[in-house]
Amino acid sequence: MANLIDQDQEWLLNCLNATLDPNQEIRSLAEVSLRQASLQPGHSPPLLPSKSPISIQSNRTLFLQEVIRRLLLPSLDDSHRKICTAISMAIASIAVYDWPENWPDLLPFLLKLINDRTNVSGVHGALRCLALLSGDLDDTVVPTLVPVLFPCLLTIVSSPQNLFKQNYDNYLRTKALTIVYSCVSVLGIMSGVYKTEIIALITPMLKPWMDQFSAILEPPMQPEDPDNWSLRMEVLKCLNQFVQNFPSLTESEFMVIVGPLWQTFVTSLSVYMRSSIECTEDPYGDRYDSDGAEKSLDAFVIQLFEFLLTIVGSAKLMKVLFKVFDSVCAVFFRHYVYET
Known part of the structure; x- marks a missing residue:
């Protein structure tokens, strides 16, 4: 031997x-x-x-x-989610040091997995890997990554509206939004120096994403649905980044968000009342997904108020908000007068 x-x-x-x-x-x-x-x-x-x-x-x-x-x-497309997550973590740990210079084929491979709608396990693995990597993305990578990656992520997030395509669950949609949040955060930092270039990059993408955020926020909040709270929470985090970093761009598209945002705010009250005020049941605390990310009702409510505070602090967005509320109040007043 x-x-x-x-x-x-x-x-x-x-x-x-x-x-x-x-x-x-x-x-x-x-x-x-x-x-x-x-x-x-x-x-x-x-x-x-x-x-x-x-x-x-x-x-x-x-x-x-x-x-x-x-x-x-x-x-990376292992059907066992825990194994898939472990492999994603290993790849992300290596990629922090090697990608993109010494691992140029990593991103094409991940994009190929994401675009393969017949392989949901592969989509999960690729998104998990990108979500882990997204925290280490910098200004040398994001500007070239966003134009290629965002259309793929939009397809996943909007899957319930695409009746003839693969319908991804809220977990995968949430992971996609986590990546969007990280990329927009980096673009926001870069806009201080490269304002013209970043605005040119983000402008064509703004409307489809705002429309999708609106579609997610519009349905009434449902109790016993923490996956949906996580999805809405990531939407609010993304909106917060857009509003803080690109207020002039967001102003023109903000109108489509106001109604759905109000719907989410109002309908979340009954869910919160049952959990935290009446205490008739408490199934909402200490909830975490399989990756350890918090998806409790409290975390969602905190994010909701954080976004509302951002809106209140923006004079431009408050003007849009007042216009919407004025029209709503006018309709209500006419209806009230007619009934009486």
Whole structure:
């Protein structure tokens, strides 16, 4: 057995040394040999002694990274959600250091998964991975990512209205909105320096997203539906970012939000009364999804009031709000006079 291990180590050292050869043909042959060996049962790059030269150890590390990436990505659509989440976390942990420079094919692979409507597990894995990555996105990535990614996310979020397409559940729609929130936050920071470019980027996307936010907020709030609260909460967080970072753009599209927002605000009262005031039942506290994100009623209410405070602090949006309320009051007054 010792001789066999020594032979494996010697072969591996020779291959890794060959990958440093100045001759392109020799390097390519060594890379192919390593790639083929990695597919064989029992192949173990860690057999390489730790006292090997630093250049060889560095090559071994790069080779191991390549093998790990190649093994992880196809497993991202595992049907078991916990396994899928674990793989997503592993990919995101590697991508923080390697993507996009040293892992250029990661995003195309994730977008391909997201667009495959026949593979819901793949959509879940890709969204979970992007949601984890979204917290580390910066101004070097987001401007090129948004034009490609946002149409895919909009398709997922709007799936209940697309009768002839895959209908995704609220969990996946919420994850998609989490990514939108992170990207809009980065764009908002960038707009301080690159205002013209960011406005040109965000303007074509604003109306379809506002229409979708309106569609989510419009139905009455239902008790015993924490997944829907989470979805609405992410909508409110996204709206908050749009309003804070792009008030002049949001003003023209804000009218479509006011009615649905009021509907959400009013109908959430009865749900909140049952839980926190009357205390007749308390199924709403300490709720978390499978990824550990809070989806309690209290978290939703806090986010709702935070967004309302943002609106109140904007003179432009308050003008829009008063116009809507004036028309509503006028209709109510005419109806009241007619009835009496």
